[in-house]
Amino acid sequence: MQIRPRRSVLYMPGANVRALEKAKSLAADALILDLEDSVAPDVKEVARERVAEAFRTGGYGPREVIIRVNAVSTPWGKEDLKVAAELGPDAILVPKVSFADDVYEIGDKLDMLGAPDHTKIWAMMETPMGILNAGAIAAARQAPAGRRLACFVLGTNDLAKETRARIVRGRLPMITWLSTTVQAARAHGLDVIDGVFNDFDDMEAFRDECLQGRDLGMDGKTLIHPSQIAVANEVFSPSATELEWAEKILAAFALPENAGKGVITLEGRMVERLHAEMAERTVAIARAAVPAAAA
CATH class of the missing domain: 3.20.20.60 (Phosphoenolpyruvate-binding domains)
Structure with a gap:
C-alpha cells in the first residue's frame, strides 16, 4: 500500500x-x-x-x-x-x-x-x-x-x-x-x-x-x-527521536538472528512485531513527506 x-x-x-x-x-x-x-x-x-x-x-x-x-x-x-x-x-x-x-x-x-x-x-x-x-x-x-x-x-x-x-x-x-x-x-x-x-x-x-x-x-x-x-x-511529522527509534527497530528485526521472532529486546525494552509495523509507517511517512515540503 x-x-x-x-x-x-x-x-x-x-x-x-x-x-x-x-x-x-x-x-x-x-x-x-x-x-x-x-x-x-x-x-x-x-x-x-x-x-x-x-x-x-x-x-x-x-x-x-x-x-x-x-x-x-x-x-x-x-x-x-x-x-x-x-x-x-x-x-x-x-x-x-x-x-x-x-x-x-x-x-x-x-x-x-x-x-x-x-x-x-x-x-x-x-x-x-x-x-x-x-x-x-x-x-x-x-x-x-x-x-x-x-x-x-x-x-x-x-x-x-x-x-x-x-x-x-x-x-x-x-x-x-x-x-x-x-x-x-x-x-x-x-x-x-x-x-x-x-x-x-x-x-x-x-x-x-x-x-x-x-x-x-x-x-x-x-x-x-x-x-x-x-x-x-x-x-504531524515524526520527530527526530521517533524516527531514530523506528529505524533502530527495523534494523534490529532485520538481523538474521531475529528472523522469525515475534518479540525481541532492544536497549532494555521489549519490542514486538507490531512495533516494527508501526516503525515502517513512521519511516515511510518521514521519507514521503520530504518531496512535498520541498516542492
Whole structure:
C-alpha cells in the first residue's frame, strides 16, 4: 500500500483563480479545490470551470489534489461529479456522508462516469447521523461500490451547527465524535483528517489543536489558511527521536538472528512485531513527506 503524508490538507476556494494558482507553490501535502462551502451559489458554475481549468493546467507537483463537490441532491452536485470524474483527481471529497449507501451511490456514479481507478472517495464526517454510522460507512470500502473509499475528513464546524455543541478550546464536547471516527476508520484501513481551526491568527491555540488531533490518532489536519501549513507539517511529522527509534527497530528485526521472532529486546525494552509495523509507517511517512515540503 502506498503511504502518502496527509499532514496538511488545505482548502482552496474554487472560484478564486489567484488562490488556485498560489496553491502550486505551497508546502501543503494535499489541496482540496473546493466547490462547496467556500463558493457562493451564484458562482458555483464559474468555480467548477475554474477548478477544471486549474487542474488541467497542472503544476501541483507531488501534492494530492482533491475536488470537493456539492452534494448530488443540490442543483450543482451531479455536474460537479461528472466534471470531477472526467478530470480524475486523486480523490473526490463528498459532503455530509451519513450512511454507507451514500458511499455506494457515489462509487456507482463514478464507475458509470468512467472515473479512473486512482480517483478515491474522501468522506466528510460532519453530521450526527454520520458519526453514529461511522463504522458502517468505513466498512463500505469492503463492497465493490465502496472500494474507492480511502479517507474520512472531519467537518467540525458542521457538527457544531447540527448538534449545538460549542467550539471551545480543547474540544471537550467533540472528543467522543473525533475518537469514534478514528476508531471506525482504523478498523477498516482508512486515513482520518482532523477538522479546521477557525482562528488562523491564534497560532498557539492552533498548535495545541494539532497536537490533540495527532494524539487522538489523526493523520493530519484540514486548513483554511496557508499560514497554518508549517505548524501542521511539523506536528504531524515524526520527530527526530521517533524516527531514530523506528529505524533502530527495523534494523534490529532485520538481523538474521531475529528472523522469525515475534518479540525481541532492544536497549532494555521489549519490542514486538507490531512495533516494527508501526516503525515502517513512521519511516515511510518521514521519507514521503520530504518531496512535498520541498516542492
